[in-house]
Each structure stands twice: as C-alpha cells, then as structure tokens.
Amino acid sequence: MEDKRKHLELVQGVINRMASNSFMLKGWAVTLVAGIFALAGKDMDKLYFLVAYVPIIIFWGLDAYYLLQERLYRSLYDKVRQMDKNKIDFSLKATEQEFNSKRNCYGSCLFSRTELWFYLPLAIVCTGIIIITHI
Template sequence: MEQQPFSNKHKHLEFVQAAINRMAGNLFLLKGWSITLIAALFALAAKDANKSYVLIAYFPLLIFWCLDGYFLSQERRFRALYDQVRQKSEVDIDFSMDTRPFSNDSRNSWAGAILSRTLIIYYAGLAIVMLVLMFLVR
C-alpha cells in the first residue's frame, strides 16, 4: 500500500512543531521585553539619579527569568513529544499533545530549565551588568 503524502504521522509532527515554534517565539519575546524594561528603568534611574529604579529592575529580571524557564521547559517537553511521535508507526498515531509523560525528566522541569546553562548565562550576566551599571549611575 502506498503511503499518503500527508500521513497522520506527518500531520501530528506538524502540530507538535507548531507548539515548539510558539514556545521558541515566547522565549525570544521575553528576552526582548526583559532588556527593554530593564533599560527603561536604568534610563529613569540615570535621569532622576535615583538608585531605587535600579533596585526595582531586579524584580522584572527575576520574573522574566522564571517565565523564560517555564517556556523553555514546555519547549523541551514538546521536543520530547516530537521525538516520540517521530518513532511511532502510522497506526499508533493518536494526535495526543500531552507532554506530562516527559515532565519526569529533570531537564524538562521548570527548575531544570531555569537553571539551564543558557538562561543562567543570559540572566545572571544581565544581573551582573545591572550591578556594575548601578555603581556607575551615581
């Protein structure tokens, strides 16, 4: 029997890939918003010579770090789902988008994503830059 050009497996993989793309887009937007908001708070601090704006900037940094970790953990779960669907046979395709079976992996957990190398480098680096700039904005 000849395989259809758009099989159920192919369609399911497209659904999962669309979810992965949304998560990646969210990660990109969060990083952009974090830089924009922190830069705005630093501009206010420099304009008014008020260090409290700089200290307030650490709050959104923490919030964006946690949100980024959440979306990264979701993206990792969908990647694991994609890998599972990729290995299934055509008759086993059920179009499930349930990622709960992949939450047991520590890498896919929220804490695992927050503490991932990429997010630590980005947000800890941003926090260090903020600390240095705090002393320069006197």
C-alpha cells in the same frame, strides 16, 4: 504515514511558538531594564535602580517556563516520531509526569546554560551600573 506527518507538524508548530515566546521575553527583559535605567537616571534614586532586578527575575522565571514547555514538546515529538503509524491519536499532551526526566523539570530549565548566559550577565550589568552611578 500522512497522519504521522501531520501530528509531527502540529507538535513542531507548538515548539516553534515556545521558542518564539522565549525570544520575545528576552527582548522585553532588555527593553524594560533599559527603560528603568533611563527613568532612574533622571531621578538618581537608588530604589529605582533596584527595581531593574524585578523584570530580570520575572522574565527569567517565565523564560524558564517556556523552555520547559519546549523541552516537553520536543520529547513528545520524539515519542510521536518513534510511534507506530496506526497508534497516532493527534494528542498534544506533554506533561512533566509523562516525560519525567532530569532535563524536563523547571529547575533544570531555570539554571540551563541558555538562561544563565542571558539573565546572569544582565543582572551583573545592572549591578555594575548601580555601583558606578552611586559611588
């Protein structure tokens, strides 16, 4: 039983790192967008404002990747949890092929509620600021 507990702790550690990375990406996205707007406000050039969409798109894609990895490791955690204690091999292999489901794919993560409810409003706020400052 101790082997199973250790294996679950290893998987849980990976899940925690993925969640932490996702949180940090969201923070960096907001920081970079705010910084771009601060620099663009000084020059008032439309092209600078449009550059604000670049970090939103890049961080949205990266965040979706980390969410996918987190979901795969949650599936691995569930598999290990149900595994017989004699079959524990301490494998941390969690691939889309092994845990193939509708939920464990990149597209599902990209358009998940947590991603949409963060990055879509950020893009809408950027659009609003661009419209307000250039009327």
